[in-house]
Amino acid sequence: MFEKYKKVYKADYEKWYKENEAYRQRVAADQDRLKFHLMPKTGWLNDPNGLCQFNGTYHIYYQYTPFEPTGELKTWGHYTTKDFIHYEDFGPVVFPDEDIDAHGVYSGSAFIEDDTIHYFYTGNLKYFDRDDYDYINSGRGSNTITFTSKDGYEFTKKELLMTTDDYPADMSNHVRDPKIFKKNEKYYMVLGARDVEGVGMILLYESTDLKNWTYKNRITTPQKFGYMWECPDLFEMDGQLYIICCPQGVETQGIDYENVHQVTAMKLDYDFDTDEYEITDIKLFDRGFDFYAPQSFEDESGRRILIGWMGIPDADYTNPTEEAGWQHALTIPRELSVRDGKLIQEPIEELKQLRSEDKAVCTFCYGQTIIMQNAIYEAIVDFKRCREMVMTLREGITLSYKDNILTLNLGVYGSGRSTRKVRLEKLEHLQIFADTSSLEIFVNHGEEVFTTRIYNHYGRLLINGECSGIMTVYPLKSFEIE
Ligand code: FRU
Incomplete structure (x- = not known):
């Protein structure tokens, strides 16, 4: 088995894969395996990453630890589909194999421009050997990294865009999960963040070439709403900007926010010239026990499709599938729309074929x-x-x-x-x-x-x-x- 925080190369995985046919068979025989959801073949899955449609094919990458069901060592796994019914499984395709992402290829997204898929993700580093190690302020490094592809399968070399010291000085070491948004010929990147005071927020960066990013603003609620906002998504529908993100540490309010962590949708009115903004209509985005880290993208027919992780970090119960050698799944894809000013989620049309x-x-x-x-x-x-x-x-x-x-x-x-x-x-x-x-x-x-x-x-x-x-x-x- 692999150490939890250590580089892993593609060749290591391939060797391990050959030696683990019995593990795959054990997982495949589990009675809880799902019939119409994407799951890890072995081990652990969490957030969907890099969702996009390119030349007709949908690419679904995801946080993947093939080696054990408890997660930790993160790669990006890869599924593709043309119809959301037939899928191809490519296993792990992006590995924590460089100094800039040595302890985890963390969550990120895809953005299509000039017939190229541009990927952005967080290269995670853990500094357990530091004398001043602490989980919040000095324990990790989070690099913002990019690479591209002309087809979704072959990738260019990883390039470092921003490192821990480039984020605003009052940020803790929790900054991650880049997602791109384009408006008026400019590119914007949102990153989830926690400041040193323990306030959750989004950092907004701006670029004209997807390479050089300038810090623009921080976006948060007037009253503290959780200590860390993970996996922010920013998009526009019917002329309204929406944020969907995962604020951690929000207190339960009656029948709302009962899970340890949850997903929230908000309306954002943002003036990109003056950077003045207002957040309204904060709403719990899913009412169930297992939903986190969703990501949306616009497909080639203009639909905004969203897929989430059917699981929750730091859950306080034991998932029975852990014993069988695997954990978690992605949700069915949902189409987003706006009805009477409300964000609506409906299962995509293709699922009728099931x-x-x-x-x-x-x-x-x-x-x-x-x-x-x-x-x-x-x-x-x-x-x-x-x-x-x-x-x-x-x-x-x-x-x-x-x-x-x-x-x-x-x-x-x-x-x-x-x-x-x-x-x-x-x-x-x-x-x-x-x-x-x-x-x-x-x-x-x-x-x-x-x-x-x-x-x-x-x-x-x-x-x-x-x-x-x-x-x-x-x-x-x-x-x-x-
Ligand atoms: C959300 C998350 C992200 C991070 C990834 C690591 O579930 O914690 O913030 O990038 O998972 O797997």
Whole structure:
């Protein structure tokens, strides 16, 4: 096995891969392996990175530790697809093999310009041997690095753009996760950051050539909102700028921010001439137990697609798949749009190809409807009215609605995790994707989403209560991965 903080070369991985067929077989046999989600073949996966579509092919890179299920030594793994149903797996493709990224090829993004994919990421360094080592201020170095590609497979040499000393002097050593945004012929880079006082923020840089970056501003809320903002994303839709990022250390407020870390969406009004700005409409972006570090990109047809990590850092429960030698997955891709001034997330159209022919349709009216079937399904519930209801999604796992609160309850299957909730004016529609060990629940056509892992395979689907409507259930087919 590899040491946690040490350079790893492609040749090391290839040797290790040859020697580990038995490990791959053990993981493949695990009953929790997902059917229509991207997962690590062995070991650990976290954030999606470098998402883009280039000459028709979608590239999905991700934080990947093939060697062990607990993570640490980070490479970029690589999947491609043309239709989000058939995938090709290229394994790890960017390695921590240089002095500038020796202890981790951390998260980053892709930006397409001049028929070239420009990648930006954080090269992580850990200074455990320093006398003044401390986790916040001197323990690590975070380099901003770029490389390019003409096809998404062959990469140019890594080039250092900024190093720890180049960030503003009052930053701690936690600065990372570059993402690029273009406006009025200028390029902007956002970086997640924590200052020495423990305030989370975004650093904004500006460039005219994607090579030379000048510090422009810091963006944060007037009141401290968490100690570190990881994985910032900045984009414009319908003339409005949005930030999606992961503020860490936000305190629970009633039924909001109940996870240890979470994802937040905000509206940003920014004057790029004066650098004056205002953040409004701060909102929890996903209501489930397992959602973090999402990244969005605009595809060649102009859709903004978002994929997240179906997991959370520093989670306080044990993921049962760790014993089987792997952990975590990416979410299904979601298309973003704006409806009535709200950011909406809906499953991408392509996923309809996963539906099998033998759908079940049933009308329910103030009674009980039971559909017993395959545990891997997409269920669409169109409510005519709903005052109260309880839906069983899998044996012992419920989604209930009462007094305008929609509650997901993992019951005895939550490994100690119990409920997550959202307040709704009305419950009108649900679209639920149940994979072997995950649930993604889209509420009222994507106004809210709950993403969560579950570890019970018995597929009982039941709806009961003061409600009526139509439920359609499609058993779903698997992805094909080469
Ligand atoms: C978010 C994150 C990023 C970092 C990466 C390391 O999950 O902590 O901030 O770049 O994961 O794997």
